[in-house]
Amino acid sequence: MATIYDVARLAGVSPATVSRVFNGTTVTPQNERVVKEAAAELDFVPNRTARTLRLRSSDIIALVIPDIENPYFTALARGVEDEARAAGYSVVLCNTDDDMSRESGYLDVAVSEHMAGVIIAAASDRSDLSPLLDRNKAVVAVDRVPRGAAIDAVTVDNVAGGRAATTLLVERGYRRIACIAGPADVETSTRRIAGWSAALEAAGLPEDPTLLEHADYRVDGGYAALERLLAHDERPDAVFVANNLMSVGALRALRDAGIHPPAVGIAxxxxxxxxxxxxxxxxxxxxxxxxxxxxxxxxxxxRIAGDRQEPRTVVLEAVPVV
Amino acid sequence: MATIYDVARLAGVSPATVSRVFNGTTVTPQNERVVKEAAAELDFVPNRTARTLRLRSSDIIALVIPDIENPYFTALARGVEDEARAAGYSVVLCNTDDDMSRESGYLDVAVSEHMAGVIIAAASDRSDLSPLLDRNKAVVAVDRVPRGAAIDAVTVDNVAGGRAATTLLVERGYRRIACIAGPADVETSTRRIAGWSAALEAAGLPEDPTLLEHADYRVDGGYAALERLLAHDERPDAVFVANNLMSVGALRALRDAGIHPPAVGIAxxxxxxxxxxxxxxxxxxxxxxxxxxxxxxxxxxxRIAGDRQEPRTVVLEAVPVV
DNA sequence: CTGAAAGCGCTTACAG
DNA sequence: CTGAAAGCGCTTACAG
Structure with a gap:
């Protein structure tokens, strides 16, 4: 592979000048031209590894997500990508599969590759971001915020959303409303459960703790949780399901049991x-x-550009669809 | 950030020895111990950028896909990831959004970051893999193979699959069977069309070229294509749809038109x-x-391990679901 | 087994 | 505006 030295030799300038041409600093138009011609001639691609080593920072952003097969996270990834690319950054996706050790491995990669920053939907409440924070790496939490981390975050209003979803069921006349929640160690789940409780309380309905099932935010988990609810002594007449994939599983379980909504309501x-x-x-x-x-x-x-203000949390709304 | 020199100083050995400890070559157990203690003490993470610069190869594999929001490609990504991680490689995903210039940018990144290899589902038949091939980078095409590239490939049998899908419609009694294909410049689409033709011919059904609609392998494209078919003078009684997302769109278009399968058959x-x-x-x-x-x-x-045999193509079967 | 030293390909403060 | 030179943090052939 051609290097900056090869280009310099062919163009009859110094390597420093070649570097300057590729970094937009001051060179004469004449030099710019000969360098670009030489570079094209040699099929030169700058070695980013060397650049990153020298600058101690690359223009790659890592997006760390717990489940690449969940369309919610891939849509989120598209949002990151559109914004990052417009600013000249590349985005690489790292899938942790809800595994804290895989997550921690990817955080080390981000540090070790000197990536410009990390956006993370944490695998757990207990995810440890210190490898990033200790080194002052730019980090933003999205969707989920690990406990106790004083960092920027963008989340949805999980309590209000859980409450709104449950209220839709109440308004449609259901009275014995169960909840299929996510993992106990994931913040979003805890909050969505709180929303469910709040809706029941506001409607004057009793909250039966045996109607709360925890699952894994995956299709199969939702399926199994709904089966457990169907086997319950006093079967619920409706279920608030705490994420999209578990709802798919729950609906499949209903179908396989020969039950069709609205016989049992689902939110x-x-x-x-x-x-x-x-x-x-x-x-x-x-x-x-x-x-x-x-x-x-x-x-x-x-943050990458140098913003030093206090960490802030942006909360977006979940919108009930009627 | 601590470097190998800091660790060496604390451990009372040379940087070379520290390097050897982290690369599994011969050191005395005693040295191994003191180096590891020193590294832990300093919270040392090896700088992969420097390592990659020196070795001219990293342990990252790039997976380049055209649409991260298509569950087919994310499932494929899971397959890549499971295998690669087991072998000690990290996988980063690059989403091209069917755009050849974005794709070409990511290929340059892969070269420029000295990634170990690239697995690519090409954005187009005309995708140019030469930046990789010219530099002898390990490459495997998956799902789609750019025209004329003599490289390893893993595909599905698109002709047989298209034929099998169409035949399912024939067997269910449909006689005027349309096709919603993908982009004209994508190899998989051309082949699936060929499968559709072959099934019609085998069944002795006439092939009406006006019943062939091209779309973009996306939900909205499938929706619009089905609307066009419904507006056709002689409306088809069934449609072979050439990918999963367009089928979603087609079914939504049917629903919105108040038509429910099997009134119109879909494969x-x-x-x-x-x-x-x-x-x-x-x-x-x-x-x-x-x-x-x-x-x-x-x-x-x-290939990364040094395999030099002729490029081969692995073809997997598409399985009709009855 | 271990260490000194060179070199991977860039960027940039410094001097001109 | 331009060039010579140092240095980013590793790995490894070589000599001991």
């Missing part, structure tokens, strides 16, 4: 991905996934 | 993502997305 936190029908009996609150990503990217870009 | 190349019902009238051929990814990764890893 989903997050729109059903790629749905082709509007099943009666299924209510949703819709999440601004792409906007979460673009808002997070904008904040990260400001 | 989808690729399972409907996250479907919650098994709509009668919708047939599918199912694609081994994850296996495509893992097979591609296995071949890439062999």
């Amino acid at each position: 989903s936190f997050g729109a059903l991905p790629f749905s082709t029908s509007a099943p009666t009996g299924v209510s949703t609150v819709s999440l601004p996934a792409r906007e979460l990503g673009s808002a997070a990217a904008r904040i990260l870009l400001e | 989808s190349f690729g399972a409907l993502p996250f479907s919650t019902s098994a709509p009668t009238g919708v047939s599918t051929v199912s694609l081994p997305a994850r296996e495509l990814g893992s097979a591609a990764a296995r071949i890439l890893l062999e």
Whole structure:
């Protein structure tokens, strides 16, 4: 591979001048031209590794997400990407599969590759961001915020959204409303449960703790959780499901049990991905996934540019779909 | 950030010895211990940028895909990831959004960052892989193969799959079967069309070229294409749709037109993502997305390890779901 | 097994 | 505006 030295020799200038041409600093138009010609001739691609080593910073942003197969996170990724690319950064996606050790491995990669910054939807409440924070790396939490981390964050209003979704069921006349929540160690789940409770209380309905099932935010988890609820002594007449994928699983479990909404009501936190029908009996609150990503990217870009103000949290609204 | 020199000083050895400890070459157990203690004490993370510059190769694999919001490609990504991680590589995802200039930018990044190899589902038949091939970078094409590139490839049998899907419609009694294909410059689309033709011919059905609609492999494209077919003078009684997302769009268009399968039959190349019902009238051929990814990764890893045999193409089967 | 030293390909403060 | 030179943090052939 051609280097800056090869280009310099062919163009009859010094390597410093070649470097300056590729970094937009002051060179004569004449030199700019000969350098560009020489570079084209040699098929020169600057070695970013060397540049990064020298500058101690690359123009790559890492987006760390827990589940690449969840369309919510890929939509969020699109939001990050659109914003980052417009500012000249490349985005690489790192999928942790909800595994804190994989997550920690990717954070080390981000440090070790001198990436410009990290946007992270943490695998757990207990995710440890200190490898990043200790080194003053720009970080923005999105969707989920690890406990106790004083960092910028962009989230949705999980309590209000959970409450709104549950209220849709109340308004449609359901009275015994269960909840399929996410993992106990994920902040978003805790808050969505709080929203469910608040809605029940506001409606004067009793909250039966045996109607709360925890699952894993995945399709199969939602399926199994709904089966457990169906086997309950006093079966619920409706279920608030705390994310999109578990709602898919819950609906499949209902179908396989021969039950069709609205016989049992379902309210989903997050729109059903790629749905082709509007099943009666299924209510949703819709999440601004792409906007979460673009808002997070904008904040990260400001931090990279040197912004030093206090960390802030941006909360976006979940919108009930009627 | 602590460097190898800081660790060496604290441990009372040379930087070379520290390097050897982290690269698994011969050191005394005693030295190994003091170096590891010193590294832990200093919170040392090796600088991969420097390592890559020196070795001219990193342990990162790039996976370049055209649409991160298509579950088919994210499933494929999971396959790549599982295989690559088991071999000690990290995978970063690059989303081209079907744009050849974005794709070309990412290929330059892969070269310029000295990534170990690239797995690519090309944006177009005309995608130019020469930046990679000219530099002997390990490359495997997956799902789609750019024209004329003599490289390893893992694909599905698009002709047989298209034929099988169309045949499912024939067997269910449909006689005027349209096709919603992908972009004209994408190889997979051309082949799936050929499968559609072959099935019609085998069934002795006439092929009406006005029943062939091209779209963009996206939800909205499938929606619009189905609307065009419905407006056709002699409306088709069934449609073979050449990918999963366009099938979602087509089904939504049918729903919005108040038509419910099996009034119009639909056969989808690729399972409907996250479907919650098994709509009668919708047939599918199912694609081994994850296996495509893992097979591609296995071949890439062999190439990285130095395999020099002739490029080969692995073709996996699309399986009709009855 | 271990260390001194060179070199991977850039960028930039400094001097001119 | 331009060039010579140092240095970013590693790895490894070489000599001991």
